[in-house]
Amino acid sequence: MGKREGIAFGFLVLLSGVAGLKEPRLFQPQSIESVLLWMPLITVVAMGQLLVILTGGIDLSIGSILGFSGIGVGLVLKANPHLPLPIVFLAGLAIGLALGAFNAAVIVWGKISPLIVTIGTLAAFRGLTFILSKGDQIDSSMIPDSLTVLAHSGITIAHVTLSWLLILALTIALITFATLGFTTFGRNVFALGSNADAARLRGISSGSVQFAVYAICGALAGLAGVMYASRFGFVNPGSAGSSFELTVIAAVAIGGTKLTGGSGSVLGVLLGCLLLSCINVFLSLLGIDANYQMLTYGLVILIAILTDAAARRGKA
Amino acid sequence: MKDRPIVPAVLLVIGTILASRLSPHFLDIHYLLDTSTLYAETGLMALAMTFVIISGNIDLSVGSNLVLTACLSAKLLAAGWGIPSVVVAACLMGTCFGAINGWLVAKLKLPSFLVTLGTMAIYRGIAQAMLGPASVKLPKAFTGLDQLLWFKIPVPFLIFLFATLVTGLILHRTVFGRWVFSIGTSERASTYSGLPVDRTKIIVFALSGLMCGIGALLIDSRLGVARHDLARGIELDVITVVVVGGAAITGGKGSTLGTVLALFLVMLVRTAMGVANVKAEYQLTVIGGLLILAVLAGNLGQLFNRRSAARR
Numbered sequence: 196m197g198k199r200e201g202i203a204f205g206f207l208v209l210l211s212g213v214a215g216l217k218e219p220r221l222f223q224p225q226s227i228e229s230v231l232l233w234m235p236l237i238t239v240v241a242m243g244q245l246l247v248i249l250t251g252g253i254d255l256s257i258g259s260i261l262g263f264s265g266i267g268v269g270l271v272l273k274a275n276p277h278l279p280l281p282i283v284f285l286a287g288l289a290i291g292l293a294l295g296a297f298n299a300a301v302i303v304w305g306k307i308s309p310l311i312v313t314i315g316t317l318a319a320f321r322g323l324t325f326i327l328s329k330g331d332q333i334d335s336s337m338i339p340d341s342l343t344v345l346a347h348s349g350i351t352i353a354h355v356t357l358s359w360l361l362i363l364a365l366t367i368a369l370i371t372f373a374t375l376g377f378t379t380f381g382r383n384v385f386a387l388g389s390n391a392d393a394a395r396l397r398g399i400s401s402g403s404v405q406f407a408v409y410a411i412c413g414a415l416a417g418l419a420g421v422m423y424a425s426r427f428g429f430v431n432p433g434s435a436g437s438s439f440e441l442t443v444i445a446a447v448a449i450g451g452t453k454l455t456g457g458s459g460s461v462l463g464v465l466l467g468c469l470l471l472s473c474i475n476v477f478l479s480l481l482g483i484d485a486n487y488q489m490l491t492y493g494l495v496i497l498i499a500i501l502t503d504a505a506a507r508r509g510k511a
Numbered sequence: 512m513k514d515r516p517i518v519p520a521v522l523l524v525i526g527t528i529l530a531s532r533l534s535p536h537f538l539d540i541h542y543l544l545d546t547s548t549l550y551a552e553t554g555l556m557a558l559a560m561t562f563v564i565i566s567g568n569i570d571l572s573v574g575s576n577l578v579l580t581a582c583l584s585a586k587l588l589a590a591g592w593g594i595p596s597v598v599v600a601a602c603l604m605g606t607c608f609g610a611i612n613g614w615l616v617a618k619l620k621l622p623s624f625l626v627t628l629g630t631m632a633i634y635r636g637i638a639q640a641m642l643g644p645a646s647v648k649l650p651k652a653f654t655g656l657d658q659l660l661w662f663k664i665p666v667p668f669l670i671f672l673f674a675t676l677v678t679g680l681i682l683h684r685t686v687f688g689r690w691v692f693s694i695g696t697s698e699r700a701s702t703y704s705g706l707p708v709d710r711t712k713i714i715v716f717a718l719s720g721l722m723c724g725i726g727a728l729l730i731d732s733r734l735g736v737a738r739h740d741l742a743r744g745i746e747l748d749v750i751t752v753v754v755v756g757g758a759a760i761t762g763g764k765g766s767t768l769g770t771v772l773a774l775f776l777v778m779l780v781r782t783a784m785g786v787a788n789v790k791a792e793y794q795l796t797v798i799g800g801l802l803i804l805a806v807l808a809g810n811l812g813q814l815f816n817r818r819s820a821a822r823r
Contacts, residue, residue: 253624307806310569310624311750311760315802318747322796330790433792441632454625486643490636497629504619 202502203450203466207473214477224354226476231357232346233472235364236426238465239419240443241450242371243412245464248447249375250408251388251456252309256298257416257443259320261436264290264420266324269333269430276339283342287421288414294320295413299406309409317440324432333430346426360422367415372461384408388456438489445492446471448499471495516757516769518808523776530783537779544665548657548733550778551667552577552726553745554771557752558671558678559719561770564753565682566712567695567762568623570719572612574745575634580605580727582638585647585737594653602724608634609720613713623716631746639739646738649731656732667729674722679767691715695762744795751798752777755805777801 215222240257247254264287271286272278294316301312335343349358375381383404386394395401416436424430444454450467452459474491530537537543556573563570584601592600608630615626659666682688690711693701702708731737756773758765780801784794 301803301807305803305807306810307803308760311754311806312803314571314747314750315799317799318744318795319799319803322793322799325790325792326796330792441628444628455622486639487636489632490640493629493632493634493636496625497633500621500625500629501619504621 200451200460200463200466203463203470206449207466207470210470210473210477214473214481218477218480220480226480227355230469230472230476231355231361232426233475234468235346235358235360236419236422236439237442237446237468237471238364239367239415239422240439241446241464241468242367242461243408243415244443244447245371245450245452245459245461246375246384246408247309247412248444248452248454249384249388249456249459250405251391252302252405252408253313253444253454254298254309254409254412255313255440256294256316256320257412257419258436258439259317259324260291260294260413260416261420261423261439262430262432263294263320263324263327264417265423265430265435266328266333266420266432268421269337269424270327272339272342272424273333273337276337280341280345284418284421287417287419289417291417291420292410292414294417295410296406298413299409302409303402303406321437324435328432330432332432333424335428338424338428338430342421342425343428346422360425363422367418368461368465375461380404380407385457389458441489441492441496442471445495445499449495453503454500516766516772518805518812519756519769519772519776522755523772523779526776526779526783530779530786533783534786536786537783541663544663544668546778546782547668547671548665550774550781551657551671551729552742553748553752553777554671554774555674555722555726555729556719556745556749557756557770557774558674558767559715559722560749560753561756561758561765561767562678562682562691562715563623563719564750564758564760565695565762565765566691566715567698568616568712568715569627569750569760570609570612570716571624571627571746572608572631572634573719573723573749574742575631575638576605576608576720576723577726577730577745578739578741579608579634579638580724581731581741582642582647582737582739584727585649585731586641588650588653589647597653598728601728602721605724605727606717606721609723610713610717612720613716616716617709617712635739642737642739646736649735649737654732654735656729667733670725670729674725675767675771678718682767687711687714692763695759695764697763747795747798747802748777751802751805754802754809757809759809760806 220226240261244254244257267290268283268287272283298312298316301307302309345359347358349356349362375384383394383399386397386399387401387404391401423435446467447464448454449470450459450463450465452464478487478491527537556577560570560573580601583604584597587597587600612627612630615621616623657665657667661669682691690701690706693706694708694711698708730741734741752773753765753770754760755776756765756769758769777798780797781794784797
């Protein structure tokens with residue numbers, strides 16, 4: 196565990212300690228389970244965002260992709276309620292991949308800054324979500340129980356259930372870890388983010404690496420749309436995934452990822468996701484209402500970039 | 512002047528012709544002036560965002576700054592402060608929140624989109640933590656500025672015109688304006704030529720904040736209530752206006768005239784969609800698409816210029 200992961204781990208211990216002293220209920224299996232209920236969604240999207248941020252980019256449209264895919268899959272399920280689950284998940288992945296590829300195409304071929312493109316598609320995809328759903332919500336009656344049960348059942352270890360969704364999310368984290376650590380593509384992602392010019396001079400096709408990360412990020416956000424339907428049992432075209440980009444960027448940032456690219460790790464981001472899940476649960480357990488959530492995410496992002504700036508100053 | 516904002520001007524003419532076929536009201540000056548009060552905040556913030564984008568930065572926190580200042584001003588009025596002191600306080604608060612962004616960007620050398628992404632969440636987060644789902648009512652004496660006319664022109668629009676004049680002169684006719692362009696073109700070259708790069712950046716972000724403060728007063732006065740979820744997503748409109756107006760997102764290029772023309776264009780598109788009963792949520796797709804198309808068009812134009820220059 197490097198220094199970057201250490202910061203996230205330190206925050207996690209500190210936060211649990213303070214919160215645990217104030218509210219001992221925190222260490223009961225139920226609280227741990229509710230923390231683990233938050234994890235899968237954040238983790239899956241954060242892995243995609245990690246890849247994007249490592250290349251020195253950013254994707255603000257993930258929340259809208261999540262919403263669009265949730266509605267899309269909900270409508271598919273409404274028409275065919277007995278669709279096998281693997282196909283449902285693949286459908287979400289495919290919808291996300293299509294939207295992510297759109298981002299990628301505009302960013303790479305249009306040579307436009309990812310920030311502007313994804314601010315645009317953040318709005319555009321949300322608008323499309325409303326058009327697709329005609330403003331109606333996907334209700335729990337349209338989502339089969341076989342899907343919702345995945346969020347609550349799984350493998351039970353010492354009274355704590357690791358849900359199937361969590362296991363799926365951790366599998367994706369493992370694949371991301373392997374891809375980043377042991378493949379040429381992974382090396383190229385880091386190379387592009389550390390020094391784009393040097394990467395190009397070494398013959399790395401920056402366009403195809405960039406295209407791939409935005410497409411993958413979209414696909415994972417699409418998958419998260421299915422997981423959202425599974426966890427909440429409904430999908431609202433307005434609220435599903437709304438402002439989720441802040442949560443995810445906060446998780447990636449506090450996990451020690453350098454937000455300007457080139458440095459970061461899957462383990463750190465996993466800790467970051469765990470930290471943010473804990474914050475979500477602790478806030479409600481400590482009786483601090485949901486009104487403080489956005490402020491908390493903002494502070495987490497700011498603390499993360501300030502820590503990074505301080506570290507850079509220390510080195511210089 | 513080689514960067515004349517031709518694209519927004521042409522689009523505006525085409526848009527007006529199309530819109531007037533949709534409804535003859537688009538040629539009615541009173542109707543247009545009435546509508547303009549709804550876009551005064553967007554316009555003010557876009558004028559300052561033009562500086563921010565030309566300097567090679569971006570301010571994602573404008574909507575949140577506006578909301579926080581609007582909520583705080585409403586609270587101050589509810590606490591019995593007089594209107595003149597609240598007006599001053601709102602301008603100061605907005606400027607201050609903007610200057611914080613500028614300080615973090617300039618002094619700590621942090622990328623502006625990250626800083627303002629953080630403060631975007633923080634400023635609106637503070638408003639939400641402070642008010643929760645409640646709304647603060649504003650006193651009668653403070654509301655209704657948008658109904659007030661001066662020579663048949665709504666006061667918010669006059670404020671916008673005045674701000675256009677002032678910011679336009681600063682950007683295009685002063686040394687400070689040249690510094691903003693210079694920093695956006697090459698920050699390193701500006702530093703080496705001894706320009707006060709940090710101070711310029713802080714002032715640019717503070718100006719953006721000042722416009723949010725004035726916008727907060729306008730929105731408070733128009734709506735009569737302050738809530739934490741006002742003006743959600745307004746940063747999209749503001750950035751779209753500036754980019755459609757011909758400002759280069761990479762910095763160094765843009766104009767006040769372009770921004771004003773693009774504001775009228777976005778106003779026209781939004782109003783036309785309203786007349787055609789397109790839901791507000793659906794409109795997001797059009798505005799988001801417009802933003803991307805505008806940047807694409809700018810890039811293609813550049814590519815074309817470079818090709819024809821190479822051929823010569």
